[in-house]
Amino acid sequence: MKFKTFVTSPSLENKAFLALMIAASLAFVWILLPFSGAVFWGAVIAIVFMPIYVWLLRKWKQRRTLAALATLFLVVLMVVLPMTLLTGMLVKEGAALYQRVQSGQTNFVRYFEQVVAVLPSGLHDLLKHFGLTDVSELQARITEAIGRGSQMIATYVYSMGQNALDLIVGFFVMLYLAFFLLRDGAALTRRIRAAVPLAPAHRQHLAVKFITVIRATVKGNILVAATQGTLGGLAFWFFGIQGALLWAVLMGFLSLLPAIGAGLIWLPVALYFLVTGAIWQGVTLIIYGVFVIGLVDNVLRPILVGKDIQMPDYLVLISTLGGMAVFGISGFVIGPVIAAMFMAVWDLFATAREEALATPEPREGDTPAGPATPEA
Template sequence: MKFKNFVTSPRLENNAFLALMITVSLAFAWILQPFFGAVFWGAVIAIIFMPVHAWLLRRWKQRRTLAALVTLLLIVLIVVLPLSLLTGMLVKEGAALYQRLQSGETDFARYFQQVVAVLPTGLHDLLEHFGLTDFKELQARITEAIGRGSQAIASQVYSVGQNALDLVVSFFVMLYLAFFLLRDGMGLSRRLRVAVPLDPEHRHHLSAKFITVIRATVKGNVLVAATQGALGGMAFWYLGIQGALLWAVIMGFLSLLPAIGAALIWLPVAIYFLVTGATWQGVALIAYGVLVIGLVDNVLRPILVGKDTKMPDYLVLISTIGGMAIFGINGFVIGPVIAAMFMAVWDLFATAREEALAEQVAPDAGKAEPPAP
């Protein structure tokens, strides 16, 4: 009898439905896994350009499809085309650098030898102790490293060629998804908020936090990286350093790491200038790197990223580095989003607990003891 009650109970039906919902959700995520990057950036692009789409909707009397198409065209013009042109220029710069390395015009062993030759005796002895002053051996190591790097680059290029169809498919999946998220995003967002079993106030707070962090992180980090890369590239071009565009892009990419970034490139170059007698170039590059390039990171990033996300700088740094270590380039968005949601959830929990404790204390305080007879 009890078994019959159990198999017909609403609790079993609810648990079975919950298990089914979790199972199909995980299966759906598994299906999307090969296109994770395309789906992720399609959603990010839709979130960032949603205000533009909303503005167009107001002007064109809710013509959602037309507004979404125009917004997508703006995305292609503002984001896709400049990135494509920059990629083409980078391929050209990288090929030129590879040819200079092969011909010996660019010889890092010679640069290293010039630096070591002017080092103080104590530091020279320390390098000699570790076997770092044997230039023939160093030349062999560098040549071997360049060979391995060249093979790796060649294999990557071959892999890209072999997987060109996958890249094209992923690219169009991203744009296709962005279009439909722009057109139908508001309705889908409302549907998801209703489906989440949380208090409406909490749902609104968490969804607003999620969108704010994504917009602030992408716009802030990309703007800071582009600014630092451009400033560093202009400095390298002015100082006559070959491959300024390539180094600018590398500095911009490294600038995604807060407080570290571009200095990994311009500081060794400045040190090389100093130890090889180009004193004014070295001093100027250090001053420019600290006062101009570094100032962008120290001033602009907290304003664009930390202010909107209401996250301390150290948490932005740690979550960005951790996110990139786990998720690759996508991690510079995913890391801060997870950190911000962590803070928001625990803040909601602490606030609710404080309110509950205050409600418990209030009735007890209102109960006065009866007067003694």
């Protein structure tokens, strides 16, 4: 190919434009990385609260700015303020628990000794084989773990104080972005769909799947977590367990994991009651955990999460764990979204392949059938 032909070819122009577009997109993502969390949660807030915005928009005769501001006010009132109050109470409860452990008022080693003392001899020998019955070693391990935990908390609190300005800026970036995504989200969505080089039906299917999964994951998981945490905290308060609020928050957080969630907290407590002679407390807590706390997970989660995202529980569990391992707390949304998009893309591919294989290809020499002509 001659040089003049090469430099003036449309193919070169298309490749150059594609390279420029990719470079500009990567540079844009790079400059957003410091506020990636704020951008992500701003988009999530806009997607989750979009139905409220649309309803207000109809009520207020298409006044977009006013409807977006009102929706944002509801976000602050329903989400931000309760989370701020809960965080303050949780910090206070955690500090009180740490002081009780340090003073010996709460002694996990003593609880462990009480459990080991009533175990069958076979199980006791098994624990002894793994060195779990050595009280002094166990005390050293617990003390070391508490020390590491307290150090991590102190470091985290110190870093929050040092980065207070970044937190405040990120918070306002999140709300600012959510406002504009609410107000101008429909036009932006149409523009993005038009730019995506996919078939219109595929674009529509993937967009609906993406929005559905985010709404179902956020609303469903948060509602399940809040319900299970509240029910578990009330049970712990009823039985006089210290730090009920802290354990309630832990149960709520762990309930993000389907099936196993809150049981990781209330089941060991129930077993402790049983092995230490508090039979009615242990039996009551097990019944309450299985048929009340567990019922929330078995009834609400399939309705709010599984029904909409159409994923089996094991895939939701694996994608949630993997997402949180990679992306932190935001992973409980990102993980299922990636899994759902993975399933949707491969489902589209499989469907298109089946349709292509079911349609016979024309053989060489075949001519398309035309209208019959009468013989002469």
